[in-house]
Amino acid sequence: MYQYDQYDQTIVDERVAQFRDQTQRYLKGELSEDEYRVLRLMNGLYVQRHAPMLRVAIPYGLLSSEQLRMLALIARKYDKNYGHFSTRQNIQYNWPKLETVPDILADLASVQMHAIQTSGNCIRNTSSDHLAGVAKDEIEDPRPYCEIIRQWSTLHPEFSFLPRKFKIAVSGARNDRAAVSVHDIGLYLVEGANGNVGFRVLAGGGLGRTPYIGTVIREYLDKKDLLSYLEAILHVYNRFGRRDNIYKARIKILVNSLGAEKFTKLVEEEWQRLREGALLLEQKEIDRVRAYFQAPEYEDNAHHDDSFAEKLETNKDFAAWVKRNVHDHKMPGYRAVFVSLKSRNLAPGDATDEQMDAIADIAEKFSFSQIVVTHDQNLVLNNVKQADLFMVWQALSAEDLATPNIGLLTDMICCPGLDFCSLANAGSIPIAKQINDKFDDMDYLHDIGEIKVKMSGCMNACGHHHVGHIGILGVSKKGEEYYQLTLGGTAENEASLGDRLGPAVEKSKVADTIGKILNVYIELRQEDEKFLETYKRVGIEPFKDHIYPKKQVKEKELAHASH
Amino acid sequence: MRVIKDNKVIDDNWQIVEGSAIESGLPAGDVILPFSVWQSNREAILSWNDRKLGLLINGEHDIDDLAGDLDHFNIIAIEFPAFKDGRGYSQARILRDHYDYSGDLRAVGDVLRDQLYFMQRCGISSFLIKEEKDIEDAIRGFSDFSVKYQTAADGAEPLYKQR
Numbered sequence: 001m002y003q004y005d006q007y008d009q010t011i012v013d014e015r016v017a018q019f020r021d022q023t024q025r026y027l028k029g030e031l032s033e034d035e036y037r038v039l040r041l042m043n044g045l046y047v048q049r050h051a052p053m054l055r056v057a058i059p060y061g062l063l064s065s066e067q068l069r070m071l072a073l074i075a076r077k078y079d080k081n082y083g084h085f086s087t088r089q090n091i092q093y094n095w096p097k098l099e100t101v102p103d104i105l106a107d108l109a110s111v112q113m114h115a116i117q118t119s120g121n122c123i124r125n126t127s128s129d130h131l132a133g134v135a136k137d138e139i140e141d142p143r144p145y146c147e148i149i150r151q152w153s154t155l156h157p158e159f160s161f162l163p164r165k166f167k168i169a170v171s172g173a174r175n176d177r178a179a180v181s182v183h184d185i186g187l188y189l190v191e192g193a194n195g196n197v198g199f200r201v202l203a204g205g206g207l208g209r210t211p212y213i214g215t216v217i218r219e220y221l222d223k224k225d226l227l228s229y230l231e232a233i234l235h236v237y238n239r240f241g242r243r244d245n246i247y248k249a250r251i252k253i254l255v256n257s258l259g260a261e262k263f264t265k266l267v268e269e270e271w272q273r274l275r276e277g278a279l280l281l282e283q284k285e286i287d288r289v290r291a292y293f294q295a296p297e298y299e300d301n302a303h304h305d306d307s308f309a310e311k312l313e314t315n316k317d318f319a320a321w322v323k324r325n326v327h328d329h330k331m332p333g334y335r336a337v338f339v340s341l342k343s344r345n346l347a348p349g350d351a352t353d354e355q356m357d358a359i360a361d362i363a364e365k366f367s368f369s370q371i372v373v374t375h376d377q378n379l380v381l382n383n384v385k386q387a388d389l390f391m392v393w394q395a396l397s398a399e400d401l402a403t404p405n406i407g408l409l410t411d412m413i414c415c416p417g418l419d420f421c422s423l424a425n426a427g428s429i430p431i432a433k434q435i436n437d438k439f440d441d442m443d444y445l446h447d448i449g450e451i452k453v454k455m456s457g458c459m460n461a462c463g464h465h466h467v468g469h470i471g472i473l474g475v476s477k478k479g480e481e482y483y484q485l486t487l488g489g490t491a492e493n494e495a496s497l498g499d500r501l502g503p504a505v506e507k508s509k510v511a512d513t514i515g516k517i518l519n520v521y522i523e524l525r526q527e528d529e530k531f532l533e534t535y536k537r538v539g540i541e542p543f544k545d546h547i548y549p550k551k552q553v554k555e556k557e558l559a560h561a562s563h
Numbered sequence: 564m565r566v567i568k569d570n571k572v573i574d575d576n577w578q579i580v581e582g583s584a585i586e587s588g589l590p591a592g593d594v595i596l597p598f599s600v601w602q603s604n605r606e607a608i609l610s611w612n613d614r615k616l617g618l619l620i621n622g623e624h625d626i627d628d629l630a631g632d633l634d635h636f637n638i639i640a641i642e643f644p645a646f647k648d649g650r651g652y653s654q655a656r657i658l659r660d661h662y663d664y665s666g667d668l669r670a671v672g673d674v675l676r677d678q679l680y681f682m683q684r685c686g687i688s689s690f691l692i693k694e695e696k697d698i699e700d701a702i703r704g705f706s707d708f709s710v711k712y713q714t715a716a717d718g719a720e721p722l723y724k725q726r
Contacts, residue, residue, distance in 0.1 A: 007722055010710045018707045022677065031677075038647050039677055121647065151712045151722070157684035158656055158715065161649025227713075238653045239622075273661060278714035278721060285723040 001062050001370060002147045002292045004112045011154065012109045015116055019043050020102035027099070042160070044118030045101055049422050054093045054101055055118040056108060060128040060146040060170075061089030061373035065360040068371055070111045072356035078104050083356070085341060085349045087413060087464055088167070089127050089373040090118055094420050116154060121162045123153035123234070127169045129177045130374035133293060134382045136330045140189045140197050142172035144289040145226065148281065152227050159234045163241035164249035166234070167206075179375060179491035181205050181214045182467060184251045185233060192220040199226060203233055203263070204255030207461035211497050212252040215260040217267060223286060225271075228279035232271035236263070295331075296368040296383055302333025308386040317404075320442070321393050324404040333386050337367070339379040339396060340403040340411070344436040347429045348414035349377030358399045366392050376413055376452075378406065407450045409439055409514075413464055417457030417474060418481070424457035426474025426481035431455060431510050438511035448518055451531040452490070467491035469532045470514060471498040481507045487517070487543060488535045499540045502548045513547060520546045565698065566669065567679075568689040570705060572698055577617055577638060579671065595619050595640050601632075609635065619671070622650025626657045633664050641687065643672040652685045659686030659716040679704035686716030 004012070019039075026036035040046075044055035056071070063071075071091055075083050078100050079093045086092055096104060108114055117124055126146045133141045149168060153159070159166070169180045172189040180186035186202035199221040205214025221229055237251045240258075255263045312319045327336040339359055342348050351359070359379060363371045366388045367381035374380055384392055396402040405411045412435065415421065417428030432455065439445060454468030458475075465471035471486035483505055486498030505513050518531075520543050525534045535543075564577045579595040585604055595617030601608060608616065617638035620626070633639075639658060641651040651670065658664040669689040670682050679690060683705060692698045712722045 005726065007710045007726070011708060011712070014708050014710070035646070035675060035677070121649075154712050155681075155708065156713055156715075157681040158652045159649070160681050161647050161652065161678075163649075235653055235656075238649055243648060243650075282723070285721075288723065288726065 001064060002059075002143075002289065008151075009109075009112070012112070012114045012116070015043075015114060015155075016102065016105045016109050019105060023098070023102055038120065040101075041120035042117060042122060043101075043105070044115035045098070046119060047098075047422075048094070048420055050420070051095045052098050052101070053416075053420065054096050054104060054115060055086065056091050056093070056113060056115050057118045057125045058090050058113075058373050059150050060126055060132070060143050061130055061375075062143065063371045063373065064111075065364040065369040065371070067111045067113055068356050068360040068363070070107060070113065072353040072360070074104055074107060075353040075356065077107075081354075082346075082350050082352045084347070084416060085351065085373050085377050085379070087375045087377060087415075087462065088118075088125055089130075089375055090125055091373070092416070094416070119165070121164050121166075122160050123156065123162075123166045123168065126150055126153070127167070127178055127183075127375060129171050129173055130372045130380050131177060131327065131336055131382070132172060132372075133295065134329050134331070134334070134336055135173050135175075135177075136328060137174040138172050138330070139174065139191060140172045141290070141293050142170040142178075142187075142189055143293050144286065145187070145189075145199075145223075146170050147289050147292070148226070148285070149230065152230070156234075159238060162234070162238055163243045164246065164251075166237070166251065168230075174493075176492050176495075177375075179464070179467065179495075181495040182207055182211070182464070182491050183214065185230065186214045187226075190220065192222075196222070198222050201229065201233075203267075204252040204260070206250050206252040207464055207466050208250065209247050209459045209461075210250075210253065211461070211466040212256065213495050213497065214252075215255060217260065217264040224281050224283070225275055227281050228274040228277070229267075229271055231279055232267045232274055235270050236266045240266075298331050298334060298383070299385065302331070302385045302387065305333065305385075305387040308389060311390045315390075318390060318393055320446070321397075321402055321404040322389065324408065324446075325402065325406045326389065327380075329383075331383075335384050335386055335389060337381040337384045337389070337392055337396075338374075338406040339371075339381065339401045340405055341378050341401070342405055342411045343400045343403045344410070344433075344440070345400055347416075348412050348432050351379075355399050355401060358395065359401065362392060362395050376411065378411070404442070405445060407452070408445045409448055409451050409453055409518075410436055410445060411452075413452070413454040413468070415456050415463035417455075421457060421462075423460055424474065425459075425476040426457050426483065426507070428455050428457040428463060428472075428474060431472060431474075431483065431507070434508075434511045435514065438515065448521070449528075449530055453514075454489075464491065465489075466497045467495065468498060469535070470517060472510065473504075475504055477504065483507065483510045485510075485513060485517075487540055488532065490532060501540065502544055516547050517543055564691060566689045566691045567698060567702055568667075570702060572702070577669075579617075579619055579640065593617065593637070595638060598624050602628075605632075617669075620654065622648060622654060624654070626654060626662065630662065633658070633662055633666075636666055638667040638669055638689075639664065640669040640671045640691075643670060643674055643678075646673040646675050646678055648673075651687075652681060655682070655685040655687050656716050676701040676704035677707075680707045684711070684715040684717045684719070 046053040169183040170187040182205040188200040201218040202214035325338040372380040418424040455472040456463035467489040473484040485501040489498030593615040621642040671691040
């Protein structure tokens, strides 16, 4: 993984000093509430319902064991012994004291970490594929480009006060595991007509109140032009993006109000002006950064191992875990192991300090000391030998980290919701618990198979509900918590936004309604069709008919009466 | 006007005048004129010989409309109506990078210590600090960072070239 040199370290250290000074000036009254608010947000510090929330950047989700141990230490020293991994592959602490945040940042800097631009109207953490570097379907490892983008966007003088937040994702694989098409800018590494690898560029995707799938604005971009093209897009956005209405300020609104063609023309014109200048990305820099992401020293004969097959046959629980939580790997004899943060005993995406320490140890022993955060709020150990899987499973099980539910109903994406977030209209975590309580039969969950449930406590869509196979949106009706369900969304290849199922349901009925949705699926599925496939084939009507029968009848009666 | 320039607090003769001043009588000395005043009185203003000219713009204005006129202005003031309105940074870069504007670029409006580093990197060369703030203290904002990753209007080379 990338290692800081003295320059990277200096920037992070100076940012800590700057933030310490800003916080002191605020506490002394020299900075107003409003002035400090913008500054602290640019360092990931929110003021929430109960306490401040600090979001720490995990660039493209990649952590070393040493860094994860520091995250555990911070949870212990400054918070209530846990952290929450987010859909941006970051970690959030819900209970730090404002006065201690500069010290937390200093601790982070000691392990090459920071909270720079984890919030605010600036370029956020670039996210990526959690299987980057090990996936069989990979064209090229996207992480070096994420790191190059990280450096270019860090404290960018022109783009630190954008109309609104700005998120970039990069995928290097044929299957999109990074929700690239719902980002402000999405980049796919693709093979060009010339045989070289470059980028397909999307702009204007995003979730929130007005969800959009991004538009392809350039089919192929040479790597050398990456930064000049990004700068051109950001420049156009910074000049013309709306600033009068926070809900219309994202780049997706600009792209759609101008039309993709006009937007692209503005970008291309700006790019012509920039492309030959100092932004031209030199191959030697690409090579320098790529060198940090070399494959580890794999053992050539790791697949010459019988113990794995033997354990699979003799241990049913282990086999169930392998089936759901272990992913194949480009290297024979190696696997990627998903660490489930979706046990029913903690809120989705949460991990305790002890769990983090344990994972750091397991990664150190069995996976080259690296851990990846997924945008589904789980962790991955990317390079585990098959012969070690049984020991890894045992070690994870001991820490309640081996629930065999990756990709299943209970592997929900869930925002912090009303329990923590000051924007939320409704709770998310209690709904996750309700779902966990109702669907506690593992055999049933395995029978239902792959299904992505994504839940947000408000329109801001931090839980990506628009792209859930089942999306759940918390709303407030006369002060009561209600939940609007959508079906058929996906952020993978051929992304689509979910369709609204019907009126919002009351809080106590969410899990029951999901049960009814699953009944329709079970009845209609053909052979081993997955939920999303069935949905795409039959559409929303059978689900509507089953879940809102009375209303249908009433509507039919009304229609008759009017004849 | 008491501003920061070249890391020092200085007083200079520039004054921003109201749009109505063109009828009611301009003050003596060097004036910074609002964009609209310049547009509607261009010929008359160009006939003045006795004073230096400045122009006040904000994020709404299209610099391309000024392309042929930039040489008339010794100074261009960019207004930041709120410090989080970042359009002024792009306006500054267009003037410096695209039009090679070499006069003084002055940030006015909600101009605060914690944005000066970014402003300077975008080519802004003088700073009218918000009235109630300590102007001497604001100077410290320029030295927040000693290392820059990316190029900008300050001509910094991308950091990787030093590596």
